[in-house]
Amino acid sequence: MSAAGAVGGLPWTVARVHRTALIVWGSFVVAVVALLVWAMGVTAGPARAEAFHCLHSDSCEVTATLEYSAILRYTATVLSHCFYAVAAWAGAALIARELESGTAWLAWTQSVSPVRWLVAKLAVPALLITLSGTVLVAAYRWSWSNRPARVIGDWPVSAVFVARGPAMVAYALCALAMGAVAGLALRRSLPALSVSFAVMLLLSQCLDRYRADLWPTITRTGAAAYDQSGPVWSLESGVLVHGKRIPDPGYGNCEGTAAEAKRCLTENGVTGRYSVYHPASHFWPLQLVETGIVLAVTAAATAAAFRLLRRRTA
Known part of the structure; x- marks a missing residue:
């Protein structure tokens, strides 16, 4: 051959x-x-x-x-x-x-x-x-x-x-x-x-x-923290305590009326919420x-x- x-x-x-x-x-x-x-x-x-x-x-x-x-x-x-x-x-x-x-x-x-x-x-x-x-x-x-x-x-x-x-x-x-x-x-x-x-x-x-x-994630804070359209890959969420992230959405366990919950969050130093995620476009x-x-x-x-x-x- x-x-x-x-x-x-x-x-x-x-x-x-x-x-x-x-x-x-x-x-x-x-x-x-x-x-x-x-x-x-x-x-x-x-x-x-x-x-x-x-x-x-x-x-x-x-x-x-x-x-x-x-x-x-x-x-x-x-x-x-x-x-x-x-x-x-x-x-x-x-x-x-x-x-x-x-x-x-x-x-x-x-x-x-x-x-x-x-x-x-x-x-x-x-x-x-x-x-x-x-x-x-x-x-x-x-x-x-x-x-x-x-x-x-x-x-x-x-x-x-x-x-x-x-x-x-x-x-x-x-x-x-x-x-x-x-x-x-x-x-x-x-x-x-x-x-x-x-x-x-x-x-x-x-x-x-x-x-x-x-790939870089998206971070949202405040009222838009959970305003996520479409299916997302949620990686972390929680509250902001004096600007510091605490990955615990239930921080402070604040319940009651809206005013009571707001006062409770203020007493615990909660200044907002945040979420870290990948949208479907990623x-x-x-x-x-x-x-x-x-x-x-x-x-x-x-x-x-x-x-x-x-x-x-x-």
Whole structure:
């Protein structure tokens, strides 16, 4: 076989060797899209009818609404965590297993350089992850945007936040790169699986913890402290005591008539109220900043993988 033929056949070889993983991933994508389409066709209509009925009636049921809410919530949870499976597969099966069994070394002696081998190993799944991830995000956004007003689980919820934007695709690509680094560094399937999974868990939890800090918040004081139109991500609220923030809306426990409550607040030094939050318009800035961070980590991990490969094969 010529060098050109070997290199040209690498993508097909990668797809053929990992066809089981491709079938499982393809089945997952089809199942999720089918579930969302079914939910829109069967559950969303009755849920909207319930919401309309509740606006014009003193009593109402929300059975369909709760069912649609549960579908959106569970689907978002699965989508926002599917990259863990990508990390485990990339670390264990895509890279480490071939190094452990020696098949990678055999390929490198047959007209395929280590760099071209790794390019094919990463490019094929990266393309499939990007395309299928885009489909999943689009399907979820379509289903989420058609939810009834009473459906629980808005954009600040971590799983919904990730599932509704490109961050989901970025996390999956990052998991692929992390798996490659772990596989090349450890060259054993189980340790590489564990390390890549743990690193992605740490990264996702860290960004989830500091997500609210990725974009400047809005602070309101006085009468406008709780005048927030639309769904917001409330981070902190409380009272101002001599200009100092105290995150306790019940400070002083002032009750009674308006005059009594006002006198009580004055005696406790309360000069106003405040709230800190992200409005719904901050979804895209937060989403894009997080996506950029994850893609930067992905680029660094990819560069580290190629550098490590050169050292291993020098």
